[in-house]
Amino acid sequence: MTIQNTWGWLVAVYLFLGGLGAGAFVAVAVISLATGERFKSTVRFGAWASAIAIGVGTLCLLIDVGKPLRALVLFRSFVHFGSWMTIGAWLLFGAILFDGLFALFWTEPVLQWVGARWKFPVEQRKAFRVILAVLGIFINLGVAVYTGVLLGAPQFRPFWHTWWLPALFTASALDTGVGLVTGYATLGERSEKAYALRNVLEGCIIVLILIEASVLYLYLSHMLKASPDAVRSAELLTSGALRVPFWLVVVGLGLAVPLIVCVTQLGGLLRKRAAVVVPLIGLVSCLIGGWTLRYLVLSAGLPQMLASPALEQILQGVKFIP
């Protein structure tokens, strides 16, 4: 069985890290807007993680193209704004900039260094943080949605050409991003009210996993009823060559395990003996599931078999895809 491999694992890493970074930023930006400086170590962690994840993801994208150095010169190479890739490239640039700046504004030594050289009152610093958080949420949500729109734009890949795909990738982005922040809040946050933050985040993850699972179900059931080409792609995942990683890793590790972990954590089960191991398992399995979801959706993106009715009369079922 053939699978799509022109865009391979590196592009999947980008789609995953772009979503992860975007989700983590949205999570910590909301935390910072809602609680101020109470959980500053979590916010700092999430901000740096999002900037690094989106940066590394973009690097993977650059390595994958045929002319990386040329692609690096953004203002010369990404000039055709009718293309979603152009919009995405500038969104990525904006996200790295905003997430990086936001991270710097939450890093004490940097603030001290700036404070020692220029007048930078605390009120101004707070205002900057709020502005960066609010604008950053929009840009990062844009990045999360864009990872799906990039694949969805080409018309002749029926498995990708649907709004369900950006919906799925956005849900997964928020799920993995909030998961990463929760992992830190559970294992690294030393603030007094850390347990409250953890509980709220775990509740969010449960909701996000349920949303992601529903979107995944609706996406696949929609595709299984669509054109024969879309069905071929969808069946690769549900019952074909990719069924084992799909059911075991995407559904099992990516959705079921984190859901069980969050429910047991919230329910107060296992809290003492497995305080470190269980959340860690939940986090790692959620991240593995997130990457595998991107990789499998990429692999299953088969081309539309194009045989125009007019031509079919002449060639009796000719297929033009090599």
Added chain:
Amino acid sequence: MAKQYGFWIEIDRCVECYACEVACKAEHNVDLGIKWRRVTNVWSGSFPNVTFKTISLSCMHCEKPACEAVCPTGAIKKQPDTGAVTVDQTKCIGCHYCFFACPFGVPQYGKSGAMEKCNLCVERLAKGQEPKCVSTCPGNALHFGTMEELSKMAQEKAAKKLAASTQPSVIVSK
């Protein structure tokens, strides 16, 4: 309306000699493994009534090229004077996005990393010559001209214009 050049392929005149493919490779010095024009055998039927037809295809130079629409760099352009869809290799970043957009699997990527494909021999057109594949075809199976000319020429044959939403500039006949 500006001119739209294209190809007419007469399948019953093709002897599967691959001269068009070779002429194209030699004319444009195309890398090993890359084919701007492809001769393909299309099999049909089932045993014992199996048959095949040979067809020579290149870029379809669509009237509404999907590759041009998705190209982030603007390297892919539809030329207004000939209707040729060309790629500026000094602008292309080799992102493969056009490969996913094209319904015919035309864009290919050589050693340079940039996309390459049939350019309708625009440099020969400028000198008033036909594309090299057409002038080389020994059986007159490949024809070149504006779509109006080709439609007229192909009228007597059971010819059909390739149909896709991108509106390919290719006519095929038995």
